[in-house]
Amino acid sequence: FSCVLGEARSSDQDCPSSTAESRMQKGCANVTALTEELQAVKREKSQLEEEWTQLKKKIATTAPQTTPVPTKNPCPEDWKHFNGSCYYVSEYRRSWSDSQAYCKQQGGHLAIILTAEEQTFIWNLLPRGYWNSYWFGISDQKVEDDWYWVDGTKLVGGFWEDGEPNNHVNEDCGNMVKTNVLSRVATKSWYDAPCYMSLPWICEKLVSTYTQ
Known part of the structure; x- marks a missing residue:
């Protein structure tokens, strides 16, 4: 070559x-x-x-851009989901017993709060204000300072503000307070108040009780 x-x-x-x-x-x-x-x-x-x-x-x-499919809320409209339960924060005001009656009509009860995570979730749903107070599901109407949930179970611990409950003027029902003071925390927001007071409320019901 x-x-x-x-x-x-x-x-x-x-x-x-x-x-x-x-x-x-x-x-x-x-x-x-x-x-x-x-x-x-x-x-x-x-x-x-x-x-x-x-x-x-x-x-x-x-190629078509894929967008994440939003997770469907398993709760009714205006109810928020957390850990198997649906929560409703009212904009109206009623007494503690009338608030519980409303929640029962919706298939639930005033909120029963057992963990700090649940307490924080609910508290974060509440709007801030000068003194925004909401009924939830505890009272000591039967025996003073012996607090029970609306399902009949006894309260253990809780997320009371320092010095609460104090039964200042025959205060037998639990309410949760959120104010404009940013230093306040969710885990110290419970107060006792007279059950006849007209306040908004927080309902809870299990996801399984809601079917579309």
Whole structure:
């Protein structure tokens, strides 16, 4: 193949013309043809790679954008879901017993709050105000300072404000307070108040009691 190399290096060299060298000339031509074919294949490959790159870019820009499907609220409208329960914060005012009656009509009861996480969730639902106070489901109407939930279970612990409950003026029902004071915290927001007072309230019911 020195002839091929010779052609590549100098145009002054010719392939041999004898019979033996004629065969070498044909081989020289074959190699030249194969080299040109290889170069053509390489160019085609490069072109295909470029077309594939452009196609991928086009697919990326024209493919429909997937958006997350919002999680469906398992609770009725105006009720908020947390840990298997639905909660409703009233905008109207009633006495503690009338508030409990309303919650029962909705298939629930005044909120029973057993954990700090649940307390914080509910408290975060409440709007701030000068003294926004909401009934929830505890009272000591039967025996003073013996607090029970509306389902008959005894209160253990709780999230009382310091100095509460104090039974200042025959205060036998529990209410949750949220004010404009940002230093107040959810886990110290319970007060006792006279059960006849007209306050908004917080209902709770299990998700399983709500069917659409």
